[in-house]
Amino acid sequence: MPGLRTQRVLAGAVIATQGTISVTGAIVRxxxxxxxxxTWPQCFPGSFTPVAVAEVPHLHQAIEFGNRLVTFAVAIxxxxxxxxxxxxRRRTExxxxxxxxxxxxxxxxxxxxxTVRTGLLWWTVALHLLVSMAMVWLAVLLYVKVGEPxxxxxxxxxxxxxxxxxxxxxxxxxxxxxxxxxxxxxxxxPHAGDRNIDRPVPRxxxxxxxxxxxxxxxxxxxxxxxxxxxxxxxxxxxxxVLAVRLAALLALVACQAxxxxxxxxxxxxxxxxxVHVALAVLCTAATAGLWAAMRERTEPAALQG
Numbered sequence: 001m002p003g004l005r006t007q008r009v010l011a012g013a014v015i016a017t018q019g020t021i022s023v024t025g026a027i028v029r030x031x032x033x034x035x036x037x038x039t040w041p042q043c044f045p046g047s048f049t050p051v052a053v054a055e056v057p058h059l060h061q062a063i064e065f066g067n068r069l070v071t072f073a074v075a076i077x078x079x080x081x082x083x084x085x086x087x088x089r090r091r092t093e094x095x096x097x098x099x100x101x102x103x104x105x106x107x108x109x110x111x112x113x114x115t116v117r118t119g120l121l122w123w124t125v126a127l128h129l130l131v132s133m134a135m136v137w138l139a140v141l142l143y144v145k146v147g148e149p150x151x152x153x154x155x156x157x158x159x160x161x162x163x164x165x166x167x168x169x170x171x172x173x174x175x176x177x178x179x180x181x182x183x184x185x186x187x188x189x190p191h192a193g194d195r196n197i198d199r200p201v202p203r204x205x206x207x208x209x210x211x212x213x214x215x216x217x218x219x220x221x222x223x224x225x226x227x228x229x230x231x232x233x234x235x236x237x238x239x240x241v242l243a244v245r246l247a248a249l250l251a252l253v254a255c256q257a258x259x260x261x262x263x264x265x266x267x268x269x270x271x272x273x274x275v276h277v278a279l280a281v282l283c284t285a286a287t288a289g290l291w292a293a294m295r296e297r298t299e300p301a302a303l304q305g
Contacts, residue, residue: 002084004147010084011143013077014101018139019281021074022132024067026277029186030270034120034193034201036064040113043068071109078102081142091150097142104135120193120201126183129277133179133284140288148297156297159239165294167229174222175287179280181215189268212264219257226250241293249286256283 002010028034036056037043043065044051050061078101085098108131115124148154158165187204188211194201226249233242256279263272 002088007081007084007088007090007146008143010077010081011139011146014074014081015136015139015143015285017070017074017077018101018132018135019278019285021067021070022129022136022281023274023278024070025128025132026274028064028067029125029193030191030273031060031063032191032193032195033060033063033067034125035116035196036060036062037068038116040116041109071105071112074108075102075105078105085146090146094142094145094148094150097138097145100138101135101142104131104138108132108135119199122187122192122202122204125193126180126187129183129186130179133280136281136284137288140285141292144289144292149299151299154297154299156295158295159242160233160236160294164229164232164236164238167225167232168291168294171222171225171229172287172291174218174225175284178215178218178222179284181211181218182276182280185211185215186273191268191270191273216257216260219253219260223250223253223257226253239293242290245286245290245293249283249290252279252283252286255279 028036037050038056039045042048043061044053050058050065052058081101082095082098085094090098108128111124111128111131115121115128118124184204184206185208188206188208192201192203226246230243230246230250233246256276259272259276259279263269263276266272
């Protein structure tokens with residue numbers, strides 16, 4: 001029977017692979033390798049691996065095929081996590097979060113197929129990233145739930161008053177809006193995922209500056225809420241773990257804001273786009289971790305101690 005340590009390692013691997021595929025997907029887009037494998041589920045007609053053809057550069061094939069290989073790592077870690085919690089006979093809540101990983105991976109793979117077959121339509125690319133972010137959030141919750149006791153005597157306690165949990169939930173909503181706005185900026189930006197002159201990728205026909213302003217305004221609102229939450233946590237003398245997680249999240253969001261500003265004024269260089277996505281993954285994971293820490297499932301004896 002898999003022990004707690006094994007389960008937590010696997011849950012951590014799920015977070016890592018879900019985050020990694022978000023970043024490799026961004027690399028595919030900014031290097032114009034989105035159609036490096038022009039068919040799905042095969043890479044080329046009759047072949048699941050790259051084929052030397054003059055129409056598709058070898059580098060683009062390698063990048064897109066590499067991204068597809070990461071999908072296998074995502075599926076394997078998700079499957080192992082399910083196997084571990086099922087064999088360990090964990091409580092239903094843990095198993096539901098575990099099963100959400102392979103289920104969402106299948107959905108993500110199908111969405112990836114739609115993205116390729118529709119020629120990288122902007123809204124399919126946007127959905128692809130948003131689903132990945134949702135999977136990162138769920139993977140963090142899985143990691144937290146795995147570490148909690150399953151016994152019938154375990155109780156769930158609130159570490160902060162209900163209004164502060166509501167404020168934390170609001171930060172999650174604002175984060176979701178930021179991610180949506182970010183995908184729209186990408187959809188109107190220069191990195192379409194492919195540079196085929198004969199078949200240009202359809203882009204979102206909205207002025208990118210307008211979308212950038214909306215994206216940045218939401219980020220300012222997000223930072224303001226986090227600062228307000230910090231003062232509130234200090235006022236109620238919340239557990240140290242909450243202060244630490246909030247401080248880490250604030251640092252990540254501040255870094256993300258700086259990268260976003262530099263990225264815009266530097267003309268959206270490809271490297272900074274990938275960094276921006278990586279930081280978005282970390283911000284999502286950190287927000288999920290903060291939300292999960294607002295409550296604690298523990299044994300009554302631990303409370304007395």
